[in-house]
Every structure is written in C-alpha cells, then in structure tokens.
Amino acid sequence: MMTYNEQWHTFSEASKKVGKNRNYFFNRYRITPHYFDQNTIKVIGGVRFINDKGIESVMKNIKKMAARQSSEVL
Numbered sequence: 199m200m201t202y203n204e205q206w207h208t209f210s211e212a213s214k215k216v217g218k219n220r221n222y223f224f225n226r227y228r229i230t231p232h233y234f235d236q237n238t239i240k241v242i243g244g245v246r247f248i249n250d251k252g253i254e255s256v257m258k259n260i261k262k263m264a265a266r267q268s269s270e271v272l
Contacts, residue, residue, distance in 0.1 A: 204249045204251070205249060205250045206240070206247045207247065207248060207250075207253070208246065208247055209224045209227065209248060210224075212253050215253065216253065216257060223246075223256070227239075230259075233256050233259040233260065234255075235252060239252055
C-alpha cells in the first residue's frame with residue numbers, strides 16, 4: 199500500500215510552485231471555490247493552505263474548464 203505524504207503549502211507558495219503569480223490560488227478560490235476539495239485545504243490563523251493533491255486537482259479542473267470554453271462555438 200502506497201502512503202501519500204501530504205505536503206502543505208500556503209496559497210502563495212502553491213501559486214509560485216505552478217509558475218503563477220502569488221495571488222493565483224487565492225483568486226481561483228475566491229472565483230471558483232467549487233474547484234477546491236475541502237479535504238485538500240485548511241485555514242490556520244486566517245492563512246489558507248493547500249496540499250499537493252489539492253494543487254493537482256485544481257489545475258486539472260482549470261484545464262478542463264479551459265478546454266470546454268475553447269471548444270464552445272460563439
């Protein structure tokens with residue numbers, strides 16, 4: 199059985215990790231909170247944290263949405 203070592207990052211650190219500006223995950227959470235699985239985020243003292251699994255999940259959801267929007271006929 200493989201165990202998943204949860205690595206937690208602030209939203210700012212996670213944003214930098216995926217090559218985006220430091221507010222990227224904060225803005226994504228504000229605009230599309232349904233992209234974030236509640237088991238992959240936590241708030242401590244007003245600071246939001248996300249684990250590696252959550253980062254992967256959010257990025258997949260964003261890619262899916264972008265693909266859907268690009269395939270829509272205007």
